[in-house]
Amino acid sequence: MKQRTTFRGICLTTLLSGLLLSAGGVNAKEWTSITIATEGGYEPWNLTLPGGKLSGFEPELMENLCPRMGIQCKLVVQNWDGMIAGLNAGKYDVIMDAIVITPERKKVVSFTVPYAATPASFITVKGTLLPPAPVIKLHDNEKEIQAAIAPLKAALKGKTIGIASGTVYTPFIDKYFKDVADIREYNSSADAILDLQSERIDAVFDDITFANSTLARPENSNLTFSGPQLSGPIWGEGEAMGVRPADAELKAKLDTAINAALADGTVKKLSEKWFKADVTP
Known part of the structure; x- marks a missing residue:
């Protein structure tokens, strides 16, 4: 997906907040619930239905991944321009918006394994x-x-x-x-x-x-x-979810769930439903 010459959301404030959160995240956290930010307007990856319910490839993927992890998930809408800054400021725990892994983004975001790779x-x-x-x-x-x-x-x-x-x-x-x-x-x-x-x-x-x-x-x-x-x-490497660098345990849980969903064909099935093509990495 997407990135400006200096990609969206990366600024001095984001870098500083990311470093502060990383420094404070020494103790392991027991993840029982997470908040996931998505744009809700990048169809068919994510979209907002009449009435406000979020749907699309990524929200349906999370409906499968969250039970695998045994975690309660809440999806919220966030404009893409402020998504990475909001993550590192602690507004939510995961960002999910057809986000392509790039070396520049890796400086401030820890990415899961990719669940898609698209032309x-x-x-x-x-x-x-x-x-x-x-x-x-x-x-x-x-x-x-x-x-x-x-x-x-x-x-x-x-x-x-x-x-x-x-x-x-x-x-x-x-x-x-x-x-x-x-x-x-x-x-x-x-x-x-x-x-x-x-x-x-x-x-x-x-x-x-x-x-x-x-x-x-x-x-x-x-x-x-x-x-x-x-x-x-x-x-780049493909589309993935982003978490704060300090949240290694959460990334590990997401990686395990994504790999399982790739292995059993869940991601392929959802890909063909929403994209009319198999975009699994």
Whole structure:
């Protein structure tokens, strides 16, 4: 999922609060209940139903994991921009929002084992740029990346690209496309799609799970994938939950539950239900 050039939520306050909590977390804690923060608006990973109930891939996954751990779980809604800072300030115990593990985030957050690994792609109005193309797996290899994106750069020359701010894709778009296109950041992926429909921008770059959900809506029948889906280690280790570095016991409980849910097919089943594809790592 997502990260700004200096990723969302990382600031001096977050670093200091994380260090203070780490220093104070010497004694083991008996985890009988936890509070989990999610955005509640990044469909199909997480969404808010009429009446306020949280649903989606991640809330349903937690409905399976919490009984495995013998822990009572409470889900709360938190804007993504303040999620990591809120975690390290003690507002909740776990963050869960299609969060991709990155080296930068590891400096202030302890991640569980990943439960998903997803590619990303451009979304455009049908017939305006490139047709959909097969998946390309990319590693952290400059020559490989440049060769893969050359057709995309040519097609997007002089265009405007929308991207949700703070995503793992934001620095990629800034690095490789700002020399040929105007980059416009949004508070949410849904806002970028609205501007795409209003012809204020020419393309949106985002996770294919979000894209598939978006394209399935009747009002978006004029939209499509453009060019190849880009996957692989270039996006990091995969999506995982985050906990405070001091909470090693909680991370261990979550890791055990996630691994069990991966092994018995639970994660795959939920993935195919919500994403129409198997995105297990």
